[in-house]
Amino acid sequence: MAPKSFDAYFRFLNLAHAVQALPSVPKLDALEARLLEALTASWHAGRALTVTETMALSAAGAPATVHRKLKSLKNQGLVSVDETSGDLRIKTVAPTPEALEYFEKLAACLEEAKQR
Numbered sequence: 001m002a003p004k005s006f007d008a009y010f011r012f013l014n015l016a017h018a019v020q021a022l023p024s025v026p027k028l029d030a031l032e033a034r035l036l037e038a039l040t041a042s043w044h045a046g047r048a049l050t051v052t053e054t055m056a057l058s059a060a061g062a063p064a065t066v067h068r069k070l071k072s073l074k075n076q077g078l079v080s081v082d083e084t085s086g087d088l089r090i091k092t093v094a095p096t097p098e099a100l101e102y103f104e105k106l107a108a109c110l111e112e113a114k115q116r
Contacts, residue, residue, distance in 0.1 A: 031065065035070065051067075
């Protein structure tokens with residue numbers, strides 16, 4: 001018999017897949033999901049990344065790939081890219097309310113999986 005925490009993890013995965021299949025949830029490929037997670041984790045820790053710093057995230061792929069995925073996330077309304085401190089050359093990436101809502105839905109799946 002599998003340990004209870006093992007079961008909870010797979011309950012979470014099943015719930016998360018069900019949520020991700022909903023029409024109201026953005027359709028992300030694996031790299032977009034990893035990039036959004038990295039950006040939001042950094043933002044949640046109190047540090048917004050610039051576009052240049054985002055492109056240097058090795059976990060999300062080559063810089064050109066990251067730039068393409070960042071553009072896709074922006075087009076889907078999950079991140080904003082804004083000028084910072086009056087310098088037009090520096091742009092900061094931040095999750096939008098839609099991205100935070102996406103993570104809230106996943107957090108709800110985690111809570112539900114833990115309670116069963």
